[in-house]
Amino acid sequence: MLTFRKTRLALLGGLAAIATALVSTGAAAAEPAQVENTPDSAQTQQTEQWLTGYWHNFDNGSTVMPLSEIPSEYNLVAIAFADNHPRLDGGITFNLAESELAGYTDAQFREDIAAIQAEGRKVIISVGGELGHVNVTNPTQAQNFADTTYELMQDYGFDGVDIDLEHGINAEHMSNALHDLSGKAGSDLIITMAPQTIDFQSPTAEYYKLAENISDILTIINMQYYNSGSMLGCDGNVYQQGTPDFVAALACIQLEMDLTPDQVGLGLPAVSSAAGGGYMAPSGVVSALDCLQTGNGCGSFSPETPYGQIGGVMTWSINWDATSDYAFARTVSAALR
DSSP states (O other): OHHHHHHHHHHHHHHHHHHHHHHHOOOOOOOOOOOOOOOOOOOOOOSSSSSEEESSSSSSSSSOGGGGSSSOOOOOEEOOOOOOSSSTTEEEEEOOOGTTTTOOOHHHHHHHHHHHHHHTOEEEEEEEESSSSOOOOOOHHHHHHHHHHHHHHHHHHOOOEEEESSSSSOHHHHHHHHHOOOOOOOOOEEEOOOBBBGGGGHHHHHHHHHHTTTTTTTOHHHHHHHOOSSSETSSSSOOOOOOOOOOHHHHHHHHHHOOOOOGGEHHHHHSSGGSSSSOOOOOHHHHHHHHHHOOSSOOOOOOSSSSSSEEEEEOOOHHHHTTTHHHHHHHHHOOOO
């Protein structure tokens, strides 16, 4: 592992521009959706590894569903997404889109959160997404973000927050905000991140620095291994999205920085329709997981030393997974411990 670490630090800082160019030149075509042949009675995996799924607070043509219909294989549910606070700059709020959700009410939403948590699962509020713009770039915004996120946790019972800001972040001020939130919420706070692959191609990238800054309170990073194009792995080689090699070689970057294996997760689309590129069948996700954890099932990339159990797997999204009869959840959960 030390060999990979030294190679990565030497290469990634100087080759970030190459990775940026690759994004614009070579996005691999999305593969057709595949439904895994898994038994209908697949057993729920309630374990130390997370199976994270995003739930849509909107109708985008996938599936509209209440939280009560989420399969129990998902032990971490991220509510997508928070809204900008109407008065406090940098703050967030939440508005249930009842008109888009077939009359699903706020009262039912709250009851369903409590029911999920009664089963030992967790529910967090996600900030950002493709269209979300929340700015935390100065001390006032950082304070407002921490205060309003904590207020939402108290109001709805959320267990924490997911940082999915895709239009730029400030590592210093977001770190301060999250440490402030941690001080308010205590050690049970869940903090997740869903950066894009470009965000970890250089140690100078803001998401990379944020991960280092909050490693003491971070629950898990679920990199989005899709909508990416080609990227550099931790060995300095270029990998194409939509393959287990791509996922394993890029996850190695996080596994070789100052994070523990349980803080690293793999984020993939549930079906091909859920992303513009980078889809692979759930069995491929399991192959990447096995490669990183045990060194088995690897392709052209193989870790020098297997990392043991990592943090888990994330998917965009639960609603999209429903369109394939939850093939992603059932296949991947069976491989988690």
